[in-house]
Amino acid sequence: MDSKQQENNKGVRYIPGTKYFVYTMLLILCASLCFGCTSPESETETPTETEEPAETETPTETEQEPVSEAETETPTETPETEAGPGATGEEIQAYVMEENNYKNWELWPGTGELDPGKGPHGDQITIYVSDSALSAIEEKPGVMPENSTVLKEGYNSEGELIAVVVMHKVEGFDPEHNDWFWLEYDAEGEIIAEGKVLSCYNCHARQAVNDYLFTGDIE
Numbered sequence: 001m002d003s004k005q006q007e008n009n010k011g012v013r014y015i016p017g018t019k020y021f022v023y024t025m026l027l028i029l030c031a032s033l034c035f036g037c038t039s040p041e042s043e044t045e046t047p048t049e050t051e052e053p054a055e056t057e058t059p060t061e062t063e064q065e066p067v068s069e070a071e072t073e074t075p076t077e078t079p080e081t082e083a084g085p086g087a088t089g090e091e092i093q094a095y096v097m098e099e100n101n102y103k104n105w106e107l108w109p110g111t112g113e114l115d116p117g118k119g120p121h122g123d124q125i126t127i128y129v130s131d132s133a134l135s136a137i138e139e140k141p142g143v144m145p146e147n148s149t150v151l152k153e154g155y156n157s158e159g160e161l162i163a164v165v166v167m168h169k170v171e172g173f174d175p176e177h178n179d180w181f182w183l184e185y186d187a188e189g190e191i192i193a194e195g196k197v198l199s200c201y202n203c204h205a206r207q208a209v210n211d212y213l214f215t216g217d218i219e
Contacts, residue, residue, distance in 0.1 A: 084147035087170045089183050089194030095149075096166060097189070102128045102151045108215050109137055114155060119203070122154025122162055127215055142219040143178060143211045146171040150213065161187045165200075167212070177201055178211055 085091035085099075096102045107113070108127040117125040129137065133148040144150075150167045166183040173179045174196055182197040193200075204212040211218055 084170065085168070087173045087181055087195075089185075089191045092166060092168050092181060092183050092194075093185060093189070093191065096151055096168075100130070102130075102149070105130055105151075106134050108150070109134075110216065114159060117154065121152055121165060123157040124155040124159065126153045126155075127151070128153075136218050137216060140218050144169055144213075144218065146179070150215075163187070163192065178208075180212055 085095035105128040108129050111127050113126045114124040115126070117123050128151045130147075130149040132145050133150055136144040136148060146169050148169045152165045153161060154163045154165065156162050163184060163186050168181045168183065169179050170181045171179055173181050177196070181195060182200045183194045184192040184197070186192060201212075204214065207214050209219075
């Protein structure tokens with residue numbers, strides 16, 4: 001070594017392995033730079049396929065034909081047949097006076113109030129008929145139906161009520177005489193006769209072909 005090199009090397013301490021250390025560091029630095037340039041592939045999750053909701057079919061509107069008024073009308077209920085009274089004078093009297101007040105009935109067609117009386121019922125008479133009896137008089141079936149009633153008020157010459165006579169049809173009561181139940185009560189409501197009254201049958205038997213009725217024909 002010449003004198004000039006020796007001067008340059010003065011004060012510089014040599015450390016064994018320094019050269020290899022420097023090389024190693026350089027290699028690490030280069031490697032870091034290389035890895036920094038290349039970005040690792042990011043793992044991306046594949047989105048799960050979402051099932052699209054099934055398309056709901058919109059129901060097609062059906063054209064409805066207009067409903068006629070006749071179709072919307074509620075059918076009229078047929079009224080139940082009214083139960084008649086039993087075969088006793090008290091029940092029939094209560095029926096014509098209270099339950100089905102005869103004063104609200106029609107008069108026998110062609111008659112009036114206080115018409116001249118004939119026979120034993122009074123000097124003047126007024127004859128009322130129930131709805132079913134009135135239908136039989138108008139339609140003339142020959143006999144009156146069950147639960148029909150004919151009621152005759154008898155008055156004296158001064159127009160005072162003296163008695164009420166009732167003919168009421170009770171099915172099966174007296175088939176021999178067309179099932180008529182006879183009832184008579186006075187102006188105070190006291191029953192005078194009831195049921196199968198012989199005097200009534202004997203008188204009305206002359207009109208047996210007309211369902212034992214005198215006032216008018218029903219056939």
